[in-house]
Amino acid sequence: MKGLNLTTQRKAVYDIVRNSNDHPTAAEVMNRLVEQGYNFAYGTVYNSLRYLTDKELIRELKLGESASRYDAKLDEHQHIICVSCGRVDEVMSSVPEDWKQAVAKETGYDVHHANVVFGGMCPQCLKKRTN
Amino acid sequence: MKGLNLTTQRKAVYDIVRNSNDHPTAAEVMNRLVEQGYNFAYGTVYNSLRYLTDKELIRELKLGESASRYDAKLDEHQHIICVSCGRVDEVMSSVPEDWKQAVAKETGYDVHHANVVFGGMCPQCLKKRTN
DNA sequence: TTTGATTTTAGAATAAGTATAAATCCTGAT
DNA sequence: ATCAGGATTTATACTTATTCTAAAATCAAA
Ligand SMILES: [Mn+2]
Ligand SMILES: [Mn+2]
Ligand SMILES: [Zn+2]
Ligand SMILES: [Zn+2]
Numbered sequence: 001m002k003g004l005n006l007t008t009q010r011k012a013v014y015d016i017v018r019n020s021n022d023h024p025t026a027a028e029v030m031n032r033l034v035e036q037g038y039n040f041a042y043g044t045v046y047n048s049l050r051y052l053t054d055k056e057l058i059r060e061l062k063l064g065e066s067a068s069r070y071d072a073k074l075d076e077h078q079h080i081i082c083v084s085c086g087r088v089d090e091v092m093s094s095v096p097e098d099w100k101q102a103v104a105k106e107t108g109y110d111v112h113h114a115n116v117v118f119g120g121m122c123p124q125c126l127k128k129r130t131n
Numbered sequence: 132m133k134g135l136n137l138t139t140q141r142k143a144v145y146d147i148v149r150n151s152n153d154h155p156t157a158a159e160v161m162n163r164l165v166e167q168g169y170n171f172a173y174g175t176v177y178n179s180l181r182y183l184t185d186k187e188l189i190r191e192l193k194l195g196e197s198a199s200r201y202d203a204k205l206d207e208h209q210h211i212i213c214v215s216c217g218r219v220d221e222v223m224s225s226v227p228e229d230w231k232q233a234v235a236k237e238t239g240y241d242v243h244h245a246n247v248v249f250g251g252m253c254p255q256c257l258k259k260r261t262n
Numbered sequence: 263t264t265t266g267a268t269t270t271t272a273g274a275a276t277a278a279g280t281a282t283a284a285a286t287c288c289t290g291a292t
Numbered sequence: 293a294t295c296a297g298g299a300t301t302t303a304t305a306c307t308t309a310t311t312c313t314a315a316a317a318t319c320a321a322a
Contacts, residue, residue, distance in 0.1 A: 007269070007318095026309080041271045046310065062195035064246060066279095067309060080238050089240070093233045100249075102224045107211050108254035109220070115195060115248045118231075123239035138287095138300070157278080172302045177279065197310095198278060 004055060009040050013048040014072075017058050023069040023079070023088045063088065063117045078115070082122035091118060135186060140171050144179040145203075148189050154200040154210070154219045194219065194248050209246070213253035222249060 006014065016032045017024065024032065030045050040048075049070055052058045061069040063079060069088065078091040095114045104111045121129070137145065147163045148155065155163065161176050171179075180201055183189045192200040194210060200219065209222040226245045235242045252260070 005268080009270075041273095043272080043311080044270055047270080050311095064193035064195070080234065080240055080242070082240070083243060089238055091234050091238060093230065093237050096227050096230050099224065099227050099230070103211065103222050103249055104251075106224050107220055107222060107249075107251075108257075109211055109213070109249070109251035110257055111211070111249055111251040112214060113250045115250070117246045118234055118238075118240070118242055119244045119246070120235075120238075120240035120242040126239075126241055136299080140301075172304095174280080174303080175301055178301080181280095 009038075009044050010048045010051055012036070012038055012040075013045060014052055014057060017049075017052070017070045018072040020072075023061060023071050025067040025069050027067065029070065062115075078118070080118035080120060082125055083119050084121055084125040087122055089122065091116070140169075140175050141179045141182055143167070143169055143171075144176060145183055145188060148180075148183070148201045149203040151203075154192060154202050156198040156200050158198065160201065193246075209249070211249035211251060213256055214250050215252055215256040218253055220253065222247070 012033060013029060016029050016036075020028075020032070022028075026045055026049055029049070030040075030042065033040060033045065049058070049060070053060045053070075056074070057072070059071045059074065061071055061079065063069060063081060065081075073090065076094065078093075078095070080089050080091050081087070082089075095116060100111050100114065103109070143164060144160060147160050147167075151159075151163070157176055157180055160180065161171075161173065164171060164176065180189070180191070184191050184201075187205070188203070190202045190205065192202050192210065194200060194212060196212075204221065207225065209224075209226070211220050211222050212218070213220075226247060231242050231245065234240070
């Protein structure tokens with residue numbers, strides 16, 4: 001029905017991304033595959049990530065770091081990165097509709113989407129900080 | 132006063148960025164330098180862009196494309212990229228303060244900043260589109 | 263089963279950017 | 293003017309993330 005061909009390697013990659021909540025990079029996915037006893041070619045991991053992204057089973061995130069991250073959470077959401085430890089957390093609060101409209105008005109664009117990356121100090125790092 | 136050392140090459144790079152309104156990449160800066168008769172080493176252009184960024188004369192933008200872009204507009208603003216032609220325009224309308232607060236509340240982060248990249252169809256591409 | 267298509271693999275290639283080390287340029291004392 | 297030390301530029305090598313390539317392996321009908 002969906003023309004979906006989940007080979008062993010694609011399934012394994014998909015499972016890693018699905019069961020991770022830290023938005024792993026391709027290299028991190030590779031490491032976790034190795035931990036699980038798999039030994040796929042690097043190219044296969046990239047191909048699988050692209051395949052899964054194309055089929056919209058996962059999403060590729062470009063958060064302004066050097067490497068892309070991958071996310072199996074498909075509902076629209078944004079991200080926040082801790083400036084201290086680098087962890088990436090979810091932001092479910094959605095982009096205000098009236099702001100998007102203001103931007104459309106200002107720019108003359110037909111605004112399709114917004115990618116937002118917040119930066120800040122995560123709760124754990126806030127706790128550790130010396131006052 | 133600021134300990135600023137604007138060499139010939141740094142000045143030339145700065146002038147390119149200042150007089151561009153399209154957020155050029157390092158490669159584009161290099162091309163424009165060559166058009167102006169300069170012939171600096173690639174490394175010098177990167178070094179200059181980093182120097183100017185460190186001195187806060189320009190800003191480096193990571194918009195989720197493969198290459199960084201540079202911007203001499205220093206007041207806080209966001210960007211919008213045309214999904215059709217790739218042009219990058221300014222978004223001066225600022226991130227709603229109450230939304231940032233909502234995100235702080237939701238995530239427990241101390242929110243420092245937000246980088247927002249809108250995507251959409253620019254006025255020129257809207258005009259060209261076949262209805 | 264042969265065949266054609268798809269996928270995986272290893273490795274080469276690419277693109278953006280950084281590191282290195284020698285050469286050049288400045289600057290401020292002699 | 294001359295020199296020495298520091299900063300800067302340059303050419304080139306390197307790194308990192310990712311894509312490309314072409315051969316080998318796998319799969320799926322006919
Ligand atoms: Mn997410
Ligand atoms: Mn700008
Ligand atoms: Zn943290
Ligand atoms: Zn356009």
